[in-house]
Amino acid sequence: MMACRLKFCLMQCAHVLAVVISVVSAQSCRTQCRCEGTTMDCSHGSRQGLPRDLFIPSSTEIVVMSDNLLTRVPPTPAIPNLLELNLEDNFITELTPTSFQLRQKLQILRLGGNKIIDVASSAFDGLSQLVKLYLNHNNIETIEAFGSLSGPSSLEMLDLQKNKLTSISIGTFTGIPLLTELNLSSNNISKIEDGSFARLKKLRVLYLHSNKILQLTNATFFGMSSLTRLTLSNNKIQNLPDLAFNSAGSLEFLDLTSNSISTITQAAFSGLLNLTGLSLTKNNISSIEDGAFRDLVKLRELSVSDNMLQDISASTFVGLAPEDRTDNTGLEVLYLGDNRLTTIRKDDFARLTKLTFLTLWRNDITSEGLEDGSFANLGNLVYLSLSENPLTNISAATFEGT
Numbered sequence: 102m103m104a105c106r107l108k109f110c111l112m113q114c115a116h117v118l119a120v121v122i123s124v125v126s127a128q129s130c131r132t133q134c135r136c137e138g139t140t141m142d143c144s145h146g147s148r149q150g151l152p153r154d155l156f157i158p159s160s161t162e163i164v165v166m167s168d169n170l171l172t173r174v175p176p177t178p179a180i181p182n183l184l185e186l187n188l189e190d191n192f193i194t195e196l197t198p199t200s201f202q203l204r205q206k207l208q209i210l211r212l213g214g215n216k217i218i219d220v221a222s223s224a225f226d227g228l229s230q231l232v233k234l235y236l237n238h239n240n241i242e243t244i245e246a247f248g249s250l251s252g253p254s255s256l257e258m259l260d261l262q263k264n265k266l267t268s269i270s271i272g273t274f275t276g277i278p279l280l281t282e283l284n285l286s287s288n289n290i291s292k293i294e295d296g297s298f299a300r301l302k303k304l305r306v307l308y309l310h311s312n313k314i315l316q317l318t319n320a321t322f323f324g325m326s327s328l329t330r331l332t333l334s335n336n337k338i339q340n341l342p343d344l345a346f347n348s349a350g351s352l353e354f355l356d357l358t359s360n361s362i363s364t365i366t367q368a369a370f371s372g373l374l375n376l377t378g379l380s381l382t383k384n385n386i387s388s389i390e391d392g393a394f395r396d397l398v399k400l401r402e403l404s405v406s407d408n409m410l411q412d413i414s415a416s417t418f419v420g421l422a423p424e425d426r427t428d429n430t431g432l433e434v435l436y437l438g439d440n441r442l443t444t445i446r447k448d449d450f451a452r453l454t455k456l457t458f459l460t461l462w463r464n465d466i467t468s469e470g471l472e473d474g475s476f477a478n479l480g481n482l483v484y485l486s487l488s489e490n491p492l493t494n495i496s497a498a499t500f501e502g503t
């Protein structure tokens with residue numbers, strides 16, 4: 102009886118004590134930061150470290166210290182269950198081997214918007230469970246951390262956009278084989294060594310837009326067997342070598358907008374059997390070799406607008422018509438506006454019977470150049486633009502069967 106009562110009392114006391122502790126801790130957190138659930142939010146202040154006397158509930162999983170005045174990663178105190186640390190928009194200049202010593206369970210680390218210049222090989226030592234790492238908007242010129250054996254090998258997402266990287270080499274990413282998404286956009290990358298991404302067998306998304314890439318080789322994307330999305334827009338690429346993307350045969354979307362490509366050779370897009378979208382907008386393309394798209398048997402959307410094309414023909418579009426394919430699909434959207442086309446012949450689009458959307462605006466197409474029946478077979482077409490061409494009259498026969 103007594104024992105029972107004592108036990109009851111102990112249980113009661115423990116319960117009361119727990120309530121008291123959580124009230125106190127929430128209060129002590131609340132005076133300096135905001136604690137809710139497992140998140141402790143100390144953002145938007147002028148702190149140079151984690152508040153010294155702050156009571157941090159041991160259940161804390163997310164700590165937000167963005168937009169403060171940190172100049173280094175706060176090394177203490179240990180927070181046993183910390184999964185996500187947000188240090189964005191501070192003044193951190195350096196990562197040292199001990200920066201994350203007490204943060205071994207971290208899965209998400211946000212360091213965007215700081216002043217980091219170098220990422221040494223030891224920068225993320227001990228972070229064996231890190232999955233997402235944001236290093237965007239820094240001043241990073243050199244990265245060694247992702248090539249070393251001690252690197253964060255569990256990493257799946259790495260954001261390095263808006264930094265100052267100038268080159269990528271074979272060793273750069275050898276230590277993070279599980280990566281699925283890599284953002285290298287808006288850097289100053291001009292050189293990519295052949296095979297630089299070959300170890301990234303799981304990489305699905307690679308952003309390389311807004312850099313200074315001059316040249317691709319047939320080995321730039323060597324071994325990238327899982328890549329589905331690649332952006333190369335806004336670079337300085339002048340020509341596409343034969344088989345440029347052949348070793349990235351899973352590509353579904355390829356963006357080459359705003360480069361200086363002048364010719365599309367027959368083998369440039371060889372092997373891209375799964376590509377559904379291709380943009381060549383805003384280049385300097387004056388010729389497309391016959392059959393250049395013949396491997397693109399899944400392509401649904403193609404843009405070659407804003408180029409220097411003077412001529413196209415039925416042979417340009419081999420591979421894009423239902424009769425070239427086994428699954429009765431075909432090209433659906435074709436942008437050819439803003440070129441120098443003068444003539445549209447009866448056969449040019451005749452096989453593209455799945456087209457729903459076709460732009461030919463701002464070309465040099467004349468009434469004489471537009472053959473009767475040019476759009477004859479395009480029974481699925483819902484949009485056609487011929488505006489801003491020197492057309493004076495259009496005969497009813499032009500749209501026969503459309």
Ligand SMILES: *[C@@H]1O[C@H](CO)[C@@H](O)[C@H](O)[C@H]1NC(C)=O
Pocket residue numbers: 258259260262282283284286308
């Ligand atoms: C850069 O990468 C991040 C993370 O992968 C992604 O969320 C973001 O949309 C990317 N930015 C651009 C401009 O593609």
Ligand SMILES: *[C@@H]1O[C@H](CO)[C@@H](O)[C@H](O)[C@H]1NC(C)=O
Pocket residue numbers: 265267289291
């Ligand atoms: C980009 O890199 C080149 C060298 O390749 C350098 O001359 C230039 O200053 C860099 N630009 C910026 C904005 O960092």
Ligand SMILES: *[C@@H]1O[C@H](CO)[C@@H](O)[C@H](O)[C@H]1NC(C)=O
Pocket residue numbers: 318319320344
């Ligand atoms: C890749 O290009 C080089 C020349 O730049 C050539 O020697 C080599 O045979 C090409 N490889 C393939 C697989 O076509």
Ligand SMILES: *[C@@H]1O[C@H](CO)[C@@H](O)[C@H](O)[C@H]1NC(C)=O
Pocket residue numbers: 350351352374375
């Ligand atoms: C193309 O896509 C199909 C189905 O999504 C997939 O099974 C196949 O492996 C892909 N081909 C390549 C070369 O990745």
Ligand SMILES: *[C@@H]1O[C@H](CO)[C@@H](O)[C@H](O)[C@H]1NC(C)=O
Pocket residue numbers: 361363385387
């Ligand atoms: C565009 O291509 C032509 C050759 O077709 C070349 O003479 C010219 O320099 C190129 N212009 C640019 C801006 O690359």
Ligand SMILES: *[C@@H]1O[C@H](CO)[C@@H](O)[C@H](O)[C@H]1NC(C)=O
Pocket residue numbers: 468469493494495496
């Ligand atoms: C209309 O266009 C045809 C060429 O398609 C031309 O032969 C004819 O003279 C034009 N008629 C007028 C009234 O401009």
